[in-house]
Amino acid sequence: MLELANICKTFNIGTINEKKALCGVNLRLQEGDFVTVIGGNGAGKSTMLNAIAGVWPVDGGTISINGIDVTGLPEHRRAAYIGRVFQDPMMGTAANMSIEENLAMALRRGKRRTLRWGITKAERERYHDELKKLGLGLEGRMTSKVGLLSGGQRQAITLLMSALQKPRLLLLDEHTAALDPATAAKVLELTDQIVENNKLTALMITHNMTEAIRHGNRLLMMNAGRIILDIAGEEKKNLKKADLLQKFAEVAGVQEETDSVLLS
Amino acid sequence: MKQKIAALFLASFMALSMASCGTSGSSSGSSSAQSQGQSSKAEEEESYTIGICQLVQHEALDAATQGFRDALTEKLGDKVVFDEKNASNDSAVCSVICNQFVSSNVDLIMANATAALQAAQTASNKIPVLGTSVTDYGTALGISDWTGTVGTNVSGTSDLAPLEDQAKMLQEFFPDAKNVGVFYCSAEPNSKYQSKVITEYLTQMGYTCKDYTFSDSNDVQSAITLAASESDVIYLPTDNTVASNTGIIDSVCRPAKVPIIAGEEGICKGTGVATLSISYYDLGYVTGEMAYDILVNGADPSVMPVQYAPNVTKKYNPVICGELGITPPEGYEAIVVE
Amino acid sequence: MDLLAYFSSLNPMNFVTSLPGNIAQGLIWGIMALGVFITFRLLDFADLTVDGSFATGGAVTVVLIVSGVPTPLALVIAVVSGLLAGFATGLLHTLLGIPGILAGILTQISLWSVNLLILGGANRALNVDKYPLIVSLRNIPTSILAALIFSAVLVALLYWYFGTEQGSAIRVTGSNPHMAKAQGINIDIMKVLALSLSNGLVALSGGLMSQYQGFADIKMGQGAIVIGLAAVIIGEVLGDAMIGRRMNFAVRLGFVTLGGVVYYLVIGLVMWLRMPTDLLKLLTAVIVAIFLAVPYLKKKSKSSFAFAQKRSARKHA
Numbered sequence: 001m002l003e004l005a006n007i008c009k010t011f012n013i014g015t016i017n018e019k020k021a022l023c024g025v026n027l028r029l030q031e032g033d034f035v036t037v038i039g040g041n042g043a044g045k046s047t048m049l050n051a052i053a054g055v056w057p058v059d060g061g062t063i064s065i066n067g068i069d070v071t072g073l074p075e076h077r078r079a080a081y082i083g084r085v086f087q088d089p090m091m092g093t094a095a096n097m098s099i100e101e102n103l104a105m106a107l108r109r110g111k112r113r114t115l116r117w118g119i120t121k122a123e124r125e126r127y128h129d130e131l132k133k134l135g136l137g138l139e140g141r142m143t144s145k146v147g148l149l150s151g152g153q154r155q156a157i158t159l160l161m162s163a164l165q166k167p168r169l170l171l172l173d174e175h176t177a178a179l180d181p182a183t184a185a186k187v188l189e190l191t192d193q194i195v196e197n198n199k200l201t202a203l204m205i206t207h208n209m210t211e212a213i214r215h216g217n218r219l220l221m222m223n224a225g226r227i228i229l230d231i232a233g234e235e236k237k238n239l240k241k242a243d244l245l246q247k248f249a250e251v252a253g254v255q256e257e258t259d260s261v262l263l264s
Numbered sequence: 265m266k267q268k269i270a271a272l273f274l275a276s277f278m279a280l281s282m283a284s285c286g287t288s289g290s291s292s293g294s295s296s297a298q299s300q301g302q303s304s305k306a307e308e309e310e311s312y313t314i315g316i317c318q319l320v321q322h323e324a325l326d327a328a329t330q331g332f333r334d335a336l337t338e339k340l341g342d343k344v345v346f347d348e349k350n351a352s353n354d355s356a357v358c359s360v361i362c363n364q365f366v367s368s369n370v371d372l373i374m375a376n377a378t379a380a381l382q383a384a385q386t387a388s389n390k391i392p393v394l395g396t397s398v399t400d401y402g403t404a405l406g407i408s409d410w411t412g413t414v415g416t417n418v419s420g421t422s423d424l425a426p427l428e429d430q431a432k433m434l435q436e437f438f439p440d441a442k443n444v445g446v447f448y449c450s451a452e453p454n455s456k457y458q459s460k461v462i463t464e465y466l467t468q469m470g471y472t473c474k475d476y477t478f479s480d481s482n483d484v485q486s487a488i489t490l491a492a493s494e495s496d497v498i499y500l501p502t503d504n505t506v507a508s509n510t511g512i513i514d515s516v517c518r519p520a521k522v523p524i525i526a527g528e529e530g531i532c533k534g535t536g537v538a539t540l541s542i543s544y545y546d547l548g549y550v551t552g553e554m555a556y557d558i559l560v561n562g563a564d565p566s567v568m569p570v571q572y573a574p575n576v577t578k579k580y581n582p583v584i585c586g587e588l589g590i591t592p593p594e595g596y597e598a599i600v601v602e
Numbered sequence: 603m604d605l606l607a608y609f610s611s612l613n614p615m616n617f618v619t620s621l622p623g624n625i626a627q628g629l630i631w632g633i634m635a636l637g638v639f640i641t642f643r644l645l646d647f648a649d650l651t652v653d654g655s656f657a658t659g660g661a662v663t664v665v666l667i668v669s670g671v672p673t674p675l676a677l678v679i680a681v682v683s684g685l686l687a688g689f690a691t692g693l694l695h696t697l698l699g700i701p702g703i704l705a706g707i708l709t710q711i712s713l714w715s716v717n718l719l720i721l722g723g724a725n726r727a728l729n730v731d732k733y734p735l736i737v738s739l740r741n742i743p744t745s746i747l748a749a750l751i752f753s754a755v756l757v758a759l760l761y762w763y764f765g766t767e768q769g770s771a772i773r774v775t776g777s778n779p780h781m782a783k784a785q786g787i788n789i790d791i792m793k794v795l796a797l798s799l800s801n802g803l804v805a806l807s808g809g810l811m812s813q814y815q816g817f818a819d820i821k822m823g824q825g826a827i828v829i830g831l832a833a834v835i836i837g838e839v840l841g842d843a844m845i846g847r848r849m850n851f852a853v854r855l856g857f858v859t860l861g862g863v864v865y866y867l868v869i870g871l872v873m874w875l876r877m878p879t880d881l882l883k884l885l886t887a888v889i890v891a892i893f894l895a896v897p898y899l900k901k902k903s904k905s906s907f908a909f910a911q912k913r914s915a916r917k918h919a
Contacts, residue, residue, distance in 0.1 A: 105787075
């Protein structure tokens with residue numbers, strides 16, 4: 001479903017701030033994989049996601065989605081294959097537009113925008129049903145401007161939007177980090193539901209090791225722009241936090257102290 | 265409650281404007297009756313209301329307006345009321361002003377400068393319109409076969425200085441010069457016309473002429489520096505923006521020792537060596553006399569040709585002449601420079 | 603200064619009778635305000651091209667009508683010239699990465715020369731006696747009607763367009779460009795589209811204005827962006843005050859046009875007041891500022907820090 005071959009990306013080449021964010025990342029995702037990604041700050045998790053999404057072109061390597069080489073496609077062209085939820089709840093929705101308009105935007109992701117009317121009656125009914133499933137009472141406020149909603153509600157809508165078009169790949173970039181624990185839990189529950197019901201392939205970045213272990217069927221740990229750990233299936237299910245920390249220490253060595261403070 | 269107030273406001277507003285539509289419609293009707301019966305009505309008229317639309321404030325235009333007012337006040341005393349408005353150099357405001365004159369049914373409109381004249385002419389074809397400080401009426405009003413008379417309710421005075429005489433004056437002062445730079449603002453319609461005409465005369469006399477233009481006051485400094493560096497003499501036509509920026513022009517040209525022949529006295533006072541001055545005050549005065557003719561004697565503007573400045577005086581600026589070491593020839597009057 | 607003499611010299615009927623003319627002019631500028639609304643509010647882009655494209659519309663219209671082109675066709679071509687101006691700004695911004703405001707300024711500066719070339723000088727007359735014009739200072743009732751029809755049709759068209767998929771994509775681009783990209787929208791194309799559309803409207807307004815006043819002048823667009831923004835904001839303030847939350851998009855657009863009318867009423871008022879003419883621009887600004895401040899101050903009078911302090915002092919007293 002997703003293949004990353006030797007991806008490299010360096011920022012601010014030739015300046016004092018030069019940073020090798022990704023160094024030879026290789027990854028293969030099967031269809032239906034739900035992968036969690038953890039790592040310290042600056043490990044390259046978000047960078048990898050941005051590289052997949054096409055926010056900027058990579059310096060080296062190939063990115064393929066479902067066999068199609070998308071390395072040369074800009075973000076909006078790749079969007080046909082990808083659904084995204086950002087860390088900042090404000091980033092995923094348009095505050096000045098209503099809930100139904102936002103959903104209508106997402107439904108047409110990857111399609112040409114024509115002069116046909118923006119929302120049809122049949123669509124509205126579909127949105128109503130989908131919003132009802134979220135259980136947040138949003139289905140009765142479909143014409144309200146998104147800007148009036150709370151962070152958690154916006155994130156839930158972004159999640160719904162990302163899955164509306166049955167994307168090949170779902171990218172979740174610490175999407176519960178800015179939410180309070182109760183809402184975060186709710187959003188994670190929704191994530192699981194949506195991924196399972198639609199049988200999506202998903203990559204989820206999280207700072208929370210417990211979450212990382214509990215959700216998904218595969219876990220990646222990144223450090224210094226590389227994937228240093230890749231655990232799947234049964235082994236992942238039986239992982240404990242302590243195991244992770246230890247494995248991390250084995251592979252990363254010196255960095256252990258600072259990162260074990262950062263990783264909760 | 266708020267909505268009711270809003271609705272009431274909108275409704276009364278619309279009613280008011282509809283009513284005034286009717287009024288202004290009938291007023292243009294009544295003013296036509298007025299102009300037809302003007303000769304007989306003139307004697308019954310208690311007092312005349314004259315609308316003055318001036319494009320922008322500066323010395324020459326102000327002088328013209330003053331001359332206009334004085335002429336009429338002298339002849340009519342307190343039987344004349346002036347409604348004087350200034351558009352602050354915004355041509356769209358001229359339409360606002362002329363609209364008000366027409367809808368309040370003034371007896372005559374005096375339009376000071378090109379945009380004002382154009383707006384006035386558009387605003388009414390019934391109320392007499394007298395223009396002043398406009399150089400070329402043919403171009404200003406889009407008349408292709410210009411005969412000297414507009415032929416409608418519009419007439420007035422032109423500030424066209426005799427350009428041939430100005431060219432001769434340049435030759436008198438600077439017979440050995442080679443390059444003449446003509447410096448003006450590209451946004452001024454009258455300036456390009458003057459440049460064209462005087463360039464023809466000067467080229468016949470053997471000078472090489474080049475245009476140096478700028479788009480607005482911010483560019484004057486850089487443009488005049490270029491002009492001064494390439495010219496032996498600079499000519500400034502009667503350009504409103506130039507007139508407002510003589511200080512900057514002087515600060516560049518005097519140290520560079522480049523003399524300037526100015527199109528009118530105000531400019532010459534600020535930065536020129538010599539000028540053939542027409543007095544804008546006199547021009548305004550003649551316009552006032554024309555207005556009196558129309559209002560009281562029932563003269564018909566459609567047969568009144570555009571008039572020119574009555575007197576032309578040769579003048580020089582003693583301070584600048586002194587500094588540049590130029591002695592003016594015989595027959596030139598000194599301008600009083602403070 | 604004898605206040606009594608001053609006030610008695612003012613004739614309120616003069617102001618009332620001049621209302622239709624001011625309304626007509628305001629409606630014409632209201633069309634320009636619609637264009638500014640698209641870039642400023644929907645696209646979140648401060649587009650300074652309009653000072654140039656307004657004059658371009660006027661210049662093109664006059665030159666064409668004077669050469670014998672039928673007036674409606676001349677206006678259509680004027681709109682196209684505006685589209686091109688907006689397109690140029692869009693390309694400067696998206697292809698060359700020039701920041702939005704600067705791209706607009708560059709186009710505006712270039713248009714100065716272009717307009718001079720079109721006009722063949724600084725000014726060109728459009729004599730209402732010689733050519734068939736849609737709007738004119740000479741005939742105000744017809745002008746108001748024509749301008750109203752234009753405004754109504756444009757508001758309807760814009761309401762439809764921004765409800766379509768493409769129009770909604772433009773709105774999203776202005777509201778949240780990151781999200782727009784993530785939803786597969788090519789925001790560069792959307793920006794160019796919106797800029798073109800906006801300047802097309804502005805040029806149309808310029809074309810109507812040059813007919814109304816009977817001439818096109820190189821300076822006629824100077825300050826247009828300020829008037830446009832003032833009209834948009836006045837319209838919003840009025841709309842909020844009169845209708846509030848329930849305002850739909852079409853009504854919002856209608857209020858933008860109304861904002862243009864209000865602005866010109868203010869100018870008409872200042873003219874009528876016979877204040878020293880140097881103060882025209884200052885007074886206009888002051889009156890517009892009062893307009894905009896009233897709803898804000900009203901809101902504050904109900905809830906402000908000063909009140910909160912007073913209430914808390916009372917509790918502790």
